[in-house]
Amino acid sequence: MKKNRAKILAYPYMVWMIIFIVIPLFLVLFYSLTKGNIHDPSSLSFSLESYARVFDRNYLTSIVKSFKLAFISTLLCFFLGYPVALIIATIKAKYKNILLMFFLVPIWMNFLLRTYAWMSILSPNGFLNRLLSFLGLPALSIMPGQTAVLLGMIYNFLPFMVLPIYTVLSKIDKSVLEAASDLGANKIGTFFKVILPLSVPGIVSGITMVFMPAVSTFVISRLLGGGKESLIGNLIEEQFSLYRDWHFGSALSIILMIVILISMAVMSRFESDNDNGGAPIW
Amino acid sequence: MKKKCMLFLSCITILIGLTVLSGCNSDKVVLNIFNWGEYIDPELLVKFEKETGIRVNQDLFETNEHMLAKLEGGGSYYDVIFPSDYVIEEMIKKDMLQKIDFNNVPNFKYVGDRFKNLNYDPTNEYSVPYFWGTLGILYNTEMVDEEVDSWDILWDEKYAGQILMLDSMRDTIGVALRKLGYSVNTTDPEILEQAKNLLIQQKPLVNGYYVDEIKDMMINGDAALALNWSGSAMDIYWEGADYIKFVVPKEGANLWFDCMVIPKTSKHKKEAEMFINFMLDPENAYQNSLYVGYVSPVTEAFERIMQENPEIADMDAYNPSDEVLDNCEVFIDLGDARPLFNNVWTEKKYAE
Numbered sequence: 001m002k003k004n005r006a007k008i009l010a011y012p013y014m015v016w017m018i019i020f021i022v023i024p025l026f027l028v029l030f031y032s033l034t035k036g037n038i039h040d041p042s043s044l045s046f047s048l049e050s051y052a053r054v055f056d057r058n059y060l061t062s063i064v065k066s067f068k069l070a071f072i073s074t075l076l077c078f079f080l081g082y083p084v085a086l087i088i089a090t091i092k093a094k095y096k097n098i099l100l101m102f103f104l105v106p107i108w109m110n111f112l113l114r115t116y117a118w119m120s121i122l123s124p125n126g127f128l129n130r131l132l133s134f135l136g137l138p139a140l141s142i143m144p145g146q147t148a149v150l151l152g153m154i155y156n157f158l159p160f161m162v163l164p165i166y167t168v169l170s171k172i173d174k175s176v177l178e179a180a181s182d183l184g185a186n187k188i189g190t191f192f193k194v195i196l197p198l199s200v201p202g203i204v205s206g207i208t209m210v211f212m213p214a215v216s217t218f219v220i221s222r223l224l225g226g227g228k229e230s231l232i233g234n235l236i237e238e239q240f241s242l243y244r245d246w247h248f249g250s251a252l253s254i255i256l257m258i259v260i261l262i263s264m265a266v267m268s269r270f271e272s273d274n275d276n277g278g279a280p281i282w
Numbered sequence: 283m284k285k286k287c288m289l290f291l292s293c294i295t296i297l298i299g300l301t302v303l304s305g306c307n308s309d310k311v312v313l314n315i316f317n318w319g320e321y322i323d324p325e326l327l328v329k330f331e332k333e334t335g336i337r338v339n340q341d342l343f344e345t346n347e348h349m350l351a352k353l354e355g356g357g358s359y360y361d362v363i364f365p366s367d368y369v370i371e372e373m374i375k376k377d378m379l380q381k382i383d384f385n386n387v388p389n390f391k392y393v394g395d396r397f398k399n400l401n402y403d404p405t406n407e408y409s410v411p412y413f414w415g416t417l418g419i420l421y422n423t424e425m426v427d428e429e430v431d432s433w434d435i436l437w438d439e440k441y442a443g444q445i446l447m448l449d450s451m452r453d454t455i456g457v458a459l460r461k462l463g464y465s466v467n468t469t470d471p472e473i474l475e476q477a478k479n480l481l482i483q484q485k486p487l488v489n490g491y492y493v494d495e496i497k498d499m500m501i502n503g504d505a506a507l508a509l510n511w512s513g514s515a516m517d518i519y520w521e522g523a524d525y526i527k528f529v530v531p532k533e534g535a536n537l538w539f540d541c542m543v544i545p546k547t548s549k550h551k552k553e554a555e556m557f558i559n560f561m562l563d564p565e566n567a568y569q570n571s572l573y574v575g576y577v578s579p580v581t582e583a584f585e586r587i588m589q590e591n592p593e594i595a596d597m598d599a600y601n602p603s604d605e606v607l608d609n610c611e612v613f614i615d616l617g618d619a620r621p622l623f624n625n626v627w628t629e630k631k632y633a634e
Contacts, residue, residue: 039354039356058628058629058632058633058634059632061632061634062632119495120502123499123502123504124443124444124489124503124504124505125502125503125504126502126504141443144489144490223495225490226488226489226490226491226492227449227490227491227492227631228485228488228490228491230631230632235632238628238631240351240355241347241348241351241352242345242347242348242351242451242624242627243347243351243624243628244350244351244354
C-alpha cells in the first residue's frame with residue numbers, strides 16, 4: 001500500500017519526463033533518419049544522408065577537437081578538484097561551510113554572465129593584460145583560443161567535480177581510517193589504499209558531470225574561442241539556428257549522445273560495486 | 283500528511299505547467315516584438331504603454347538568419363519583427379507576412395521617399411523602414427596609422443590578431459566578394475569558391491568572429507580593425523570614443539534597410555500597427571535614433587539630429603555621400619543558391 005502511494009508521487013515527474021524528454025528524443029531520432037522539408041511532412045523520406053555527412057573531414061576534426069578539449073578539461077578538473085574536495089571534507093566544520101560557499105556562490109550567477117566576465121578578463125586589452133603591463137610583464141594572447149576555452153570550461157565545471165567527490169569523502173567512516181593507521185599504514189598509504197578507492201563513485205560521477213557539459217558546450221567555445229574554435233556543440237547549434245538543417249543537426253546530436261552513452265557505460269565499469277547504486281551527485 | 287504532501291506537489295506541477303503554457307493571463311494586450319540587441323530605446327516602450335495601455339515584451343536576435351530559423355521552427359508568437367531587406371523578400375515569398383493597413387499608420391508620411399517601394403518590397407505593402415545604413419570598417423586611430431579606404435587592410439598581416447569580423451554570413455562573405463570585385467549577390471559557384479579561399483586565408487589574421495560584442499571590444503582597444511555596420515560607428519561616436527573611426531571602403535559594400543513587419547502568426551495586427559505608427563512619430567524616431575545610434579529614415583528626425591550636431595553631416599556613418607551610396611548594393615534573397623553560401627560559411631568556420 002505504502003509503496004503504491006510513493007509511486008503516485010512520482011507520476012507528475014514521469015509525465016513531465018515523457019513530454020519534455022522522451023518524446024523530443026524520438027523526434028530527434030526521427031529527424032536524423034529522414035530528409036526533406038520539415039514543415040511539409042509529406043516530403044519527408046527515409047535517408048541516412050545526414051549520418052554520411054558527419055564524416056566530412058572538417059566536421060570530424062571539430063568533433064575530435066571537442067573530445068580532446070573535454071578530456072583535457074575533465075582531467076584538469078580532477079587534479080584541481082580532488083585536493084580541494086579532500087580539504088573541504090577534512091577541514092574544521094567552521095571553515096567547511098565557508099569553503100563550500102566559495103564553490104556554490106558562483107553557480108548562482110548566470111553561466112553566460114560568468115563567461116562574459118572571462119571575456120573581459122582575458123581579452124587582448126582586458127584585465128589580465130592590463131595587470132601584466134602594470135607589473136611590467138609582457139602581454140599574453142590567450143583569448144580567443146583553445147587555452148581560453150579550456151579555462152572557461154574548467155572554471156565553469158569545476159564545482160561539478162568537487163561537490164560529488166566531497167560528498168563521498170565526507171561520508172567515509174572515520175573508524176576505517178583509524179583501523180588503517182592502527183594496522184601501520186602511514187598517511188600516504190592510507191590515502192592510496194583506503195581513501196582513494198572509497199571515493200571512486202564520487203570521482204566517476206564527477207568525471208561524468210564535467211565531461212558531458214564540456215563536450216557539448218557551444219557558448220564557451222563561441223565567446224572565448226572567438227568563433228574560431230568551433231566544437232561539435234557549435235556545429236549542432238548552427239544547424240538549428242543558422243542553416244535550418246534539422247536533419248543534420250539531429251544526426252549530430254544522436255552521434256554525440258551515443259558516444260556519451262558509451263563513455264558512461266565504460267565509466268560505470270570502474271565504479272565499485274557498492275549497494276548505493278551509483279554515486280550520489282551532491 | 284502524505285496526502286497533503288501529494289496535493290502540494292500536484293499543485294506545484296499544475297502551477298508550473300500553467301505559467302509555462304499561458305505566459306500572461308491579464309486582459310491587457312501584450313505586444314511581442316522580436317528585435318536586434320540594443321536596437322530600441324526602452325523608454326519608448328514605457329511611453330508607448332503609457333499612451334496606449336499596451337505592454338511591449340521584447341525578445342532579441344543576433345542575426346537575420348537566427349531570427350528566421352527561430353520563426354520557421356514554429357511556435358513563435360511575435361507581433362512585430364525587425365528583419366533586413368533580403369530577409370523581408372524571402373518572408374514575402376514564403377507568405378510569412380501580413381499586409382500592413384497603412385490607414386492605421388498615418389505617420390508613414392514622415393518616411394523619406396527614397397526609403398519607400400524598395401526592391402525587397404516593391405509595392406511597399408509589408409514593411410516599414412526602421413533604420414538604415416551601410417557596412418564598413420571600424421578602426422582605432424591610435425592603432426592604425428595609415429589611411430583606411432580599402433577592404434585589403436582586413437587582409438594585411440601587419441594587423442594579425444587585431445582584426446574582428448562579423449559572425450554574420452551574408453556580411454562577411456559579401457566583403458570577400460566585393461574585395462574580389464564581384465557583386466555581394468553573386469551566386470556563381472566558382473566565384474564563391476574564390477571568396478571562400480579568401481576568407482580561409484584571412485582566418486589566421488582574425489582575432490575573432492563576433493556580432494554584438496564588437497562594439498565594446500573596439501572601445502576597449504581589444505582590436506584595431508573591425509567589420510561592422512555604420513550604426514555601430516554612430517553609437518560609438520555618441521558614447522564619446524572619438525578614437526574610433528568608420529569608413530565605407532572604395533570597393534563598395536552593402537547598403538541595408540532594417541524594417542518593421544507583422545508576421546502572419548500575429549494575433550494583434552491592430553496593436554502592431556499602432557506600435558509601428560508610434561515608432562514613426564518624428565519625436566519618437568528622433569529619440570530612438572539618438573539612443574540606438576543608427577540612422578532613422580524619418581526625414582524630420584534625421585535632419586534634426588544633423589542640425590544639432592553639424593559635425594556629423596559629412597560622416598560616412600551618418601550621412602554617406604551619393605558617391606558612397608552608388609558604390610553600395612542591397613542584398614537580395616539568395617533563393618536556391620542559399621546552400622552555396624552555407625557551404626562557404628561552414629568551410630570557412632571549420633577550416634583548420
